[in-house]
């Protein structure tokens with residue numbers, strides 16, 4: 001089916017199995033994916049090749065295990081394999097092939113400007129080239145499925161815009177080939193901040209090193225409770241929404257994103273009350289979301305045959321869509337023999 005005669009618009013998104021998934025990944029990405037399933041045709045991949053961009057953090061057995069964990073968390077969050085194609089990126093070789101083509105098309109300056117590259121390379125002692133060229137692989141992930149929309153948290157907006165620019169440059173150089181994708185960012189919960197440091201984005205890699213930074217989706221209830229009750233607020237003790245500090249805004253935002261309210265509506269209930277009330281209720285709201293998710297996750301991990309079956313079928317469906325797009329792009333770019 002070509003892009004123009006598809007019945008539904010398509011979405012593609014993914015999460016790196018680079019650590020333990022947290023409430024930011026859930027609210028910025030997974031909840032959106034879950035809620036989009038009936039509206040769109042969906043492709044959700046575990047982007048294990050992206051996790052290799054910081055090879056020092058990878059232990060082979062560990063990465064393969066995390067890949068399964070993340071796939072199970074997709075399903076436990078409500079991604080339904082009957083309505084969405086769920087697969088592992090490295091099992092669809094078109095991603096790596098197209099990534100090379102797009103690496104050649106993406107100007108170096110565009111890649112060097114990416115905020116995530118600057119942040120992660122500043123923090124690393126040795127920087128692998130993949131950390132720089134990773135947005136070209138991400139562009140390949142998206143363009144192979146002719147995705148109309150890419151549902152992500154705010155931190156990924158710059159990469160989606162780059163994918164769009166790379167697609168446009170390829171089309172200019174080689175003729176119309178790729179559909180230009182758009183980012184889809186949720187109104188609330190698009191940038192959840194660290195509970196220990198509201199100036200820093202909640203991230204998997206920091207969460208691995210700093211207890212109390214993140215709310216892990218698989219953290220036990222007592223750990224979740226401790227992280228929320230100890231979350232940084234400010235020197236005041238009662239909520240004053242008009243002058244709320246970043247830490248207080250973050251807690252209200254997490255609350256609102258889970259209960260599908262606006263932050264203003266949540267804050268109005270706690271105005272003038274001590275932070276302890278907000279935190280205690282937030283523990284309950286988070287638990288109400290995570291308790292069924294953890295239970296479903298445990299069931300899924302107890303049935304590896306089912307999980308592998310979902311991922312095998314997903315990879316097959318993904319290849320059926322991605323391979324013809326790759327073939328078209330290779331011909332357009334002049335790769336292979338003339339016949």
Ligand code: AQP
Nearest residue numbers: 016018024025028029152153190191192202203204205
């Ligand atoms: N703090 C966040 N708030 C809202 N959304 C977030 N996302 C990540 N962090 C937040 C969204 O989750 C999806 C998966 O992200 P990713 O695995 O591709 O990489 P990332 O954005 O680099 O995520 P992390 O958690 O920060 O991981 P590490 O530490 O490994 O780099 C994306 O849609 C992202 O926007």
